[in-house]
Amino acid sequence: MSTSNRTAMPASVFALGGVAVCALIWGTTWYAITHQLGAVDPVVSVVMRFGLAAAILFAVVKFTGGRIGLTTRQHLAVLGQGGFAFSVSYLCVYRAEENIASAIVAVIFAALAFVNLVLFRLASGQKAAASAWLGAALGVIGVAVLSGGEILRAGLSERAALGVGLSIVAVIASAFGNWFAWRGQQAGAGVLAGTAWAMAYGTGLLALFGLATGVSWAVEWTPAYVVSLLYLSLFGSVIAFGLYFTIARARGYALASYISALTPPIAMGVSVLFEGARFGPSALAGLALVLAGQLALMRANRKVRR
Numbered sequence: 212m213s214t215s216n217r218t219a220m221p222a223s224v225f226a227l228g229g230v231a232v233c234a235l236i237w238g239t240t241w242y243a244i245t246h247q248l249g250a251v252d253p254v255v256s257v258v259m260r261f262g263l264a265a266a267i268l269f270a271v272v273k274f275t276g277g278r279i280g281l282t283t284r285q286h287l288a289v290l291g292q293g294g295f296a297f298s299v300s301y302l303c304v305y306r307a308e309e310n311i312a313s314a315i316v317a318v319i320f321a322a323l324a325f326v327n328l329v330l331f332r333l334a335s336g337q338k339a340a341a342s343a344w345l346g347a348a349l350g351v352i353g354v355a356v357l358s359g360g361e362i363l364r365a366g367l368s369e370r371a372a373l374g375v376g377l378s379i380v381a382v383i384a385s386a387f388g389n390w391f392a393w394r395g396q397q398a399g400a401g402v403l404a405g406t407a408w409a410m411a412y413g414t415g416l417l418a419l420f421g422l423a424t425g426v427s428w429a430v431e432w433t434p435a436y437v438v439s440l441l442y443l444s445l446f447g448s449v450i451a452f453g454l455y456f457t458i459a460r461a462r463g464y465a466l467a468s469y470i471s472a473l474t475p476p477i478a479m480g481v482s483v484l485f486e487g488a489r490f491g492p493s494a495l496a497g498l499a500l501v502l503a504g505q506l507a508l509m510r511a512n513r514k515v516r517r
Contacts, residue, residue: 229454233470238477240447241313242485244305246439250431253305254421259430259440261297262414264448268407271449279404288395289409296388297413298420303381311374312488315357317478319378321501322354326386334390346507349500357497392456402456410448475501 247256272279281289307316325347331337388409395405421428430436455470475498482488490498 229458230470233451233454233458234474234477236446236451237470238317238474239481240443240451241308241317241478242481243439243442243447244308245313245486246435247305247443248309251429251436252421252426253302253309254417254424254426255428255430256440257298257301257305258414258418258421260443261301261410261417261448263440263444264452265407265410265414267445267449268403268410268453272401272404272407277401277404279407281400281404281408282398285395285398285400285405286408288391288398289400289405290412291391292388292395292405293409293412293414294388294416295384295391297410298417300381300384300388301413302417302420303377303384307374307377307381309374310370310377312482312486314475314479314482314486314488314490315374315494316378316381318357318475318494318498318501319354319375320382320385321350321475321505322379323382323385323389324505325351326382327389330386330390331393335393342507346504349504349507351504353497353500353502353504355497356500357494389459392459396460402460403453406452406456410452 247253247260269279271277304316328339328343328347332339392405392409395409396402400408479488479490479494479498483490
């Protein structure tokens with residue numbers, strides 16, 4: 212075995228282990244978000260979630276001797292990352308889960324791989340293998356089948372359509388967040404410091420939005436709300452996003468397809484167990500297409516790495 216192969220193996224094990232941890236965490240955070248809904252405005256919940264996560268990340272960077280300060284170029288990149296990924300996207304996610312089951316939102320996010328490919332191709336000229344485009348397209352078709360089936364099953368209700376629409380907006384915003392994260396990487400921003408600043412910017416922008424729109428900042432400190440807030444901040448934000456952006460920088464943003472391949476089944480299982488969700492044939496068919504697409508993306512990613 213060559214030296215390069217021996218070096219690549221630990222990196223691959225770390226990447227796959229990180230993907231598994233991210234998928235497990237994010238597969239359960241969709242349900243955890245439902246405990247944030249109700250009496251507390253989603254704007255307030257998202258502000259507290261990422262505000263707390265940013266504070267923890269800044270403390271980690273400081274404790275480990277990392278550099279917190281960024282250049283102007285780096286700040287502009289993470290400002291875009293925070294505005295899209297931690298403000299627009301997550302506000303839409305919380306609003307969407309007020310209208311449709313959390314697992315449906317999770318599966319719709321499988322379209323992120325396709326949107327990433329399109330955005331990075333158009334904005335940065337990055338090319339992908341034909342099998343990657345095929346896999347991403349299958350994911351989009353699967354999302355369309357699942358979403359359309361859920362809307363029809365709900366009797367074409369406005370709530371179901373609104374939930375699906377908000378989820379799609381969240382996916383697009385997340386893709387732009389990934390692109391700005393890549394810009395921050397190109398500018399030399401540290402992964403943890405960059406993520407901390409992005410979360411802080413997202414928190415600040417959303418807080419300004421809440422003040423401008425006159426949301427109620429009242430919080431009901433029930434045990435369920437507090438536990439879900441801590442879980443979403445520490446595990447769903449600090450740990451999962453820290454791993455995600457570390458892996459994305461080391462192995463490429465295409466590796467996100469591994470996470471989106473594993474997350475929907477976990478989220479659907481959790482939703483069935485705890486939300487009483489019931490999924491019809493269209494949902495299962497959509498999930499099958501999504502998983503088939505993710506397998507194609509995995510094969511494409513392996514070919515690129517060889």
